[in-house]
Amino acid sequence: MADAATRLTTLAEELLGAPPPVRLRAWDGSESGPPDGPVLVVRHRRALRRLLWKPGELGLARAWVAGEIDVEGDLYEALGRLAGLLWERPRDGSGGHWVRDPRLRAAARDLLQLAGSRAWLAPPPPAEEVRRRHGPLHTKVRDRQAISHHYDVGNDFYQQVLGPSMVYSCAYWEDDGTLEDAQRDKLDLVCRKLALRAGDRLLDVGCGWGSMAIHAAREYGAQVTGVTLSREQAAFARKRIAEEGLTDRIEIRVQDYRDVRDGPYDAISSIGMAEHVGAVRYREYADVLYGLLKPGGRLLNHQIARRPEQDETAYRVDDFIDAYVFPDGELAPLGATLSILEEAGFEARDVESIREHYARTLRVWVANLEADWKRAVRRTSPGRARIWRLYMAACALAFERNRIGVNQILAVKTPEGGASGLPLRARTWIEPERG
Known part of the structure; x- marks a missing residue:
């Protein structure tokens, strides 16, 4: 699995249509991407398995919570660079994120190889995840x-x-x-x-x-x-x-x-x-x-x-x-x-x-x-x-x-007669008597 970072960068560019905005470091120590700024560290191939089983934000979240991905450098800068690919990217008609793009299926073979021999096994979610909920909302x-x-x-x-x-x-x-x-x-x-x-x-x-x-x-x-x-x-x-x-x-x-x-x-x-x-x-x-x-x-x-x-x-x-x-x-x-x-x-x-x-x-x-x-x-x-x-x-x-x-x-709750009790000028709040 030599130079996993380059393979990840190539795969990400194929899916996104543009180079990744942050540098990548893989579990084998290899690095790829822009030399300046924060580094997205993929500590374990299990993170890729999470993306295979839960493409999108949830798969990434599980990898983050489990410590399988991390950021070295300025977290705000990293999130700012990635925002256009995650939270600020328009969703498709099904409500999915960019990683649910059909091109993911075309690249599945390479992703499976990178994910390792256990790619067919769904990793359990981290313990901090909310269990699946049933029934009406907000009872x-x-x-x-x-x-x-x-x-x-x-x-x-x-x-x-x-x-x-x-x-x-x-x-x-x-x-x-x-x-x-x-x-x-x-x-x-x-x-x-x-x-x-x-x-x-x-x-x-x-x-x-x-x-x-x-x-x-x-x-x-x-x-x-x-x-x-x-x-x-x-x-x-x-x-x-x-x-x-x-x-x-x-x-x-x-x-x-x-x-x-x-x-x-x-x-x-x-x-x-x-x-x-x-x-x-x-x-x-x-x-x-x-x-x-x-x-x-x-x-x-x-x-x-x-x-x-x-x-x-x-x-x-x-x-x-x-x-x-x-x-x-x-x-x-x-x-x-x-x-x-x-x-x-x-x-x-x-x-x-x-x-x-x-x-x-x-x-x-x-x-x-x-x-x-x-x-x-x-x-x-x-x-x-x-x-x-x-x-x-x-x-x-x-x-x-x-x-x-x-x-x-x-x-x-304005009473009958319409006397609101508020001052005539906006935001000149009444200074009440303190206890």
Whole structure:
């Protein structure tokens, strides 16, 4: 198997119609491709077997998670060079990626030879992959399982990635400042948009590790109910709340938002949670939150959005994200989200795009992960750490390149008579009395 890298380069060029944009190094030590920039390392022929059995993004993802392929050099540059071949390449009518091109079959003989004598045996997927799911999307049981897969991977691991703030959503940056500053400013922005005052009842949907609840109670005197489906998050949040002396102001529940019955609330925050709701349940989500607000109450919906497809019926979740990161997660265009909120009765009063802020946040999270890689691996697993590194770096580039965005929608349950309670001038948010 001499000079496997040259054979791989030739095969890739035949399939792609252009030379590979990164240098390749194969398991035999051979190299081929452009001499500058990052190197895509194929450590084991098993990676090729994965591509034979699962052509496309899932086969590549399995090889990455298993450590059979890697990148030496700048990961962002490597992903940027490969983006046109993976995430940014148009899909065919069946929803497949470029490696499902019929030319793959014509090159199968050479690929089989490179893959080795065991090419006819399908390699088992890495342990971190979600098991095949059955039944309707976004039932309460299925959602609970999906949330557990993503969030119950170890609070110590998340502390290393997220830092002391333990906020797992887009920060709000000044030109200078730390991640902690930016996350505090984001939580404060949400509180100000909601016009929280001492004694107001706030429902924090998808409350995570309790950061929003703590900020709203400590800085604004709100009475907060936080709901999450993650038991590990809830335990961590309750411990933090007790240490802050805020148990009389905050209640954390392991509860589906659809089961909340103790409204009305003065305000609802939903920060980075709605991506888990799904298109089939989004109207229900909007109806539930609308019903839980008092007349005049405000909703702050902070949500990642994708760009609209020309044919919306062709939209499908990325295989890597669905299998390893956010099972059953879906992104909707901003316009679709606004329409459904309005159909439920909300008056949409403000939309703020903070796309560039998320790119910067993700880059800091990746740096936190890489700063002590061995500790991250000990706290979860080698595969899980590799998953988080790849998905956060790839998402940073997606935000930077405007493939996805993130928006804060402020909506009001406007009472009869039409008095919204908002200031006349946009974004001159009322400075509430702090508790």
